[in-house]
């Protein structure tokens with residue numbers, strides 16, 4: 192049986208990527224620091240993926256096991272020796288932390304075999320696999336780096352499936368029925384059910400990140416400010432739906448200009464995603480979707496990049512500016528990054544945050560518009 196190693200046995204790991212490998216006939220070894228999850232995977236050897244829809248539908252996932260990378264590094268290195276794929280869904284900020292162990296696994300592997308290994312980071316970040324690759328290379332000597340050539344391949348990817356926070360007492364995962372996994376490769380690679388291969392990922396990941404993730408973030412931050420707890424509850428407010436749609440028209444204008452997307456098709460894509468967000472069976476919290484606002488306000492992420500790109504292209508960005516202002520007001524006490532932003536605002540004002548986190552100068556038109564809207568929110 193073919194083997195795959197997947198870092199991150201969380202929502203996307205169990206509910207999406209690991210499940211697709213299992214369905215494709217692979218044994219999936221999950222690597223995670225969550226001891227309870229690892230123990231359950233080894234005891235139960237399977238779990239259920241439940242679709243969030245009116246008609247009950249459940250998919251049984253088998254052939255899975257787990258390794259704790261904090262306590263069993265050698266077992267992870269051994270699993271990497273046997274694998275055809277190595278994937279991650281761990282959060283972009285964690286990639287540098289797992290790279291040294293992956294590097295050790297790869298060094299041992301390329302010294303012993305020419306068998307090909309395909310590495311794919313499945314994270315919400317442009318070029319996540321390139322970033323992981325660089326961290327891995329930083330942990331290898333020159334000779335080993337040369338040995339990777341023709342043996343270890345790195346492919347960027349875009350992952351799209353809404354998987355909310357789960358009941359932690361079980362391995363089962365509730366997921367939305369829709370999913371899309373796009374992988375950039377020109378290689379003839381072993382088939383995995385549900386993996387779509389493309390020669391150029393840029394239009395796919397930007398369309399996804401600046402529609403699905405921008406839209407979701409706008410709902411989360413406006414919902415939080417309006418005192419809502421879930422995404423579907425927030426979308427019962429027609430004013431917020433309008434704000435989401437107008438924001439996605441702004442990102443859409445940039446995407447259409449940059450990638451020559453068809454206007455009618457793109458508007459249908461926006462509408463389809465707004466309907467996805469309304470799925471009440473997901474019961475998805477605004478604080479989950481708004482989590483990690485420092486990452487989400489990064490220069491290349493879902494709010495800032497479309498705004499800077501729109502500005503460069505002479506396109507409107509006022510609704511994006513409003514969403515950025517709302518993100519700056521996300522003060523959820525349990526979110527470390529949100530708390531850090533609030534501290535920075537107290538010290539340097541919203542302008543300081545936009546400069547340090549988003550790379551926007553204090554006198555930029557985007558900063559001025561965001562600050563104006565920030566003050567309007569404050570009343």
Ligand SMILES: NC(=O)C1=CN([C@@H]2O[C@H](COP(=O)(O)OP(=O)(O)OC[C@H]3O[C@@H](n4cnc5c(N)ncnc54)[C@H](O)[C@@H]3O)[C@@H](O)[C@H]2O)C=CC1
Pocket residue numbers: 198199200201202203204222223224225260280281282283285288289313314315350351352353354355
């Ligand atoms: N949940 C969703 O709807 C979607 C999430 N994504 C992306 O997928 C990635 C994972 O997200 P989720 O699955 O939602 O997060 P999650 O929090 O459910 O899963 C992450 C897992 O990584 C583990 N982990 C953390 N640090 C670790 C370390 N040092 N070593 C090993 N394991 C470690 C955690 O214990 C957890 O099980 C993120 O990049 C996210 O942006 C992408 C599309 C949809």
Ligand SMILES: O=P(O)(O)OC[C@H]1O[C@](O)(CO)[C@@H](O)[C@@H]1O
Pocket residue numbers: 315350351352353354403404407408479480481482
């Ligand atoms: O907030 P993160 O960590 O970027 O990832 C979760 C996001 O990805 C999505 O699943 C969209 O693919 C949304 O649920 C959510 O907005």
